[in-house]
Amino acid sequence: MTLNLCVLTPNRIVWDSEVKEIILSTNSGQIGVLPNHAPIATAVDIGILRIRLNGQWLTMALMGGFARIGNNKITILVNDAEKGSDIDPQEAQQILELAEANLRKAEGKRQIIEANLALRRARTRVEAINAIS
Amino acid sequence: MSCSNLTMLVSSKPSLSDATALSFRSSLTPFQVPSHNPSSPGSRPTGPIQCGLRELRERIDSVKNTQKITEAMKLVAAAKVRRAQEAVVNGRPFSETLVEVLYNINEQLQTEDIDVPLTKVRPVKKVALVVVTGDRGLCGGFNNAIIKKAEARIADLKELGLDYTVISVGKKGNSYFQRRPYIPVDKFLEGGSLPTAKEAQAIADDVFSLFVSEEVDKVELLYTKFVSLVKSDPVIHTLLPLSPKGEICDVNGICVDAAEDEFFRLTTKEGKLTVERDLVRTKTDDFSPILQFEQDPVQILDALLPLYLNSQILRALQESLASELAARMSAMSNATDNATELKKSLSIVYNRQRQAKITGEILEIVAGANALS
Numbered sequence: 001m002t003l004n005l006c007v008l009t010p011n012r013i014v015w016d017s018e019v020k021e022i023i024l025s026t027n028s029g030q031i032g033v034l035p036n037h038a039p040i041a042t043a044v045d046i047g048i049l050r051i052r053l054n055g056q057w058l059t060m061a062l063m064g065g066f067a068r069i070g071n072n073k074i075t076i077l078v079n080d081a082e083k084g085s086d087i088d089p090q091e092a093q094q095i096l097e098l099a100e101a102n103l104r105k106a107e108g109k110r111q112i113i114e115a116n117l118a119l120r121r122a123r124t125r126v127e128a129i130n131a132i133s
Numbered sequence: 134m135s136c137s138n139l140t141m142l143v144s145s146k147p148s149l150s151d152a153t154a155l156s157f158r159s160s161l162t163p164f165q166v167p168s169h170n171p172s173s174p175g176s177r178p179t180g181p182i183q184c185g186l187r188e189l190r191e192r193i194d195s196v197k198n199t200q201k202i203t204e205a206m207k208l209v210a211a212a213k214v215r216r217a218q219e220a221v222v223n224g225r226p227f228s229e230t231l232v233e234v235l236y237n238i239n240e241q242l243q244t245e246d247i248d249v250p251l252t253k254v255r256p257v258k259k260v261a262l263v264v265v266t267g268d269r270g271l272c273g274g275f276n277n278a279i280i281k282k283a284e285a286r287i288a289d290l291k292e293l294g295l296d297y298t299v300i301s302v303g304k305k306g307n308s309y310f311q312r313r314p315y316i317p318v319d320k321f322l323e324g325g326s327l328p329t330a331k332e333a334q335a336i337a338d339d340v341f342s343l344f345v346s347e348e349v350d351k352v353e354l355l356y357t358k359f360v361s362l363v364k365s366d367p368v369i370h371t372l373l374p375l376s377p378k379g380e381i382c383d384v385n386g387i388c389v390d391a392a393e394d395e396f397f398r399l400t401t402k403e404g405k406l407t408v409e410r411d412l413v414r415t416k417t418d419d420f421s422p423i424l425q426f427e428q429d430p431v432q433i434l435d436a437l438l439p440l441y442l443n444s445q446i447l448r449a450l451q452e453s454l455a456s457e458l459a460a461r462m463s464a465m466s467n468a469t470d471n472a473t474e475l476k477k478s479l480s481i482v483y484n485r486q487r488q489a490k491i492t493g494e495i496l497e498i499v500a501g502a503n504a505l506s
Binding site: 006008009010011012013026027028031038039040041042043044063064065066068075077078079080108109110111113114117118 | 220223224226227228230231234238328329330331333334337338339341342343345346348425426427428432433435436437439440443444447
């Protein structure tokens with residue numbers, strides 16, 4: 001019995017195949033999903049999704065959204081998703097540094113909100129490349 | 134005597150049109166050179182074309198080149214409309230699933246009072262307008278139409294005494310607002326050639342932070358709705374505050390249910406490209422009742438609504454792109470037709486002049502031969 005995982009973004013389907021196990025970052029911590037998990041619906045935080053296929057772990061950076069776990073069928077709706085292997089390490093590092101600088105410069109409630117979001121996203125992308133465990 | 138021979142020589146040429154032959158015969162009798170004739174036959178509505186032979190040839194060449202370019206642009210735009218349509222189709226699974234989940238959560242939260250920042254309705258003091266324009270020109274009245282609508286809306290808001298700010302997306306809108314510093318613009322964003330989730334995210338971030346930090350109380354989205362290949366409609370939709378059911382409301386308060394969606398398809402009917410719009414209603418079947426919420430339903434709604442915001446913005450960008458491409462297709466097709474007509478009339482004048490020149494030379498030779506004999 002395998003899990004069917006579907007990762008959807010507003011403009012394309014990022015992943016649609018069978019996996020063995022996933023580890024998802026939610027607002028209330030990380031949850032691991034194995035086959036025959038109880039059906040739940042959860043909000044997904046800006047973080048990393050780990051997918052296990054035949055003993056190999058794959059990472060994907062998710063930019064926040066929603067996940068629905070049904071009868072061995074997981075549907076994850078996110079604003080944007082990038083496979084760890086698709087991210088360029090140098091570019092991601094540069095974006096992270098830019099985001100940190102922006103946060104330090106930010107003034108006013110609105111700029112701080114924006115800068116925080118950008119920083120979290122940049123950090124997730126960098127982590128997705130590194131954390132291939 | 135020699136003149137009549139000449140006319141027969143001239144009219145036997147197969148490339149001559151009837152009009153040209155007639156004008157030759159009529160203009161040869163009084164012995165006028167037709168190129169200096171200011172009143173040309175009325176078959177050309179553009180009026181007399183006065184040029185020398187070489188200039189005419191160059192003009193014909195340049196019109197031919199322009200025609201090739203406009204024809205190519207039309208075909209490119211047609212190919213891109215297909216791609217834009219595919220992008221809309223690709224986004225369908227996401228929006229369908231989202232709507233399903235939204236409906237189900239709302240059913241569970243019917244009785245509760247939800248307090249999600251994105252749905253908070255406040256008394257409106259300042260409105261943000263997101264104006265979506267195109268990046269390039271040569272698309273007929275497309276950019277003008279949306280900018281006019283934006284100006285009209287700004288005038289309306291001024292009349293109501295509300296403050297406003299503009300977020301401009303697209304190079305054409307950017308240059309327009311940059312030249313008018315009296316309109317407060319919040320941010321200039323570039324659209325890409327194909328709108329991706331990243332661009333929608335950038336706009337959504339901006340709009341989200343403006344709304345949540347209470348700098349603005351209402352966000353409206355101005356984009357062009359793709360009605361058909363020759364018609365597109367600039368519309369204004371209220372983006373924020375969102376209704377928790379996910380309805381999209383027009384400025385006039387006309388709300389469209391999120392589950393009902395229109396999708397457009399580019400197909401061929403009787404050999405011509407047409408657009409068909411289908412109204413699709415997504416099935417909202419019941420969730421399995423034992424579905425537990427890992428977090429508070431309010432938190433889940435909090436995570437869902439930004440997703441919904443993103444997908445709305447992306448849809449608006451895609452529709453805008455599709456209408457821009459359709460406008461460009463029809464503008465370039467008109468341009469190609471005009472170029473063909475212009476080339477035809479220029480060729481007629483060119484041939485007439487060329488033949489007049491040849492006739493003149495022949496007459497000189499004949500006259501000279503007569504003088505010698």
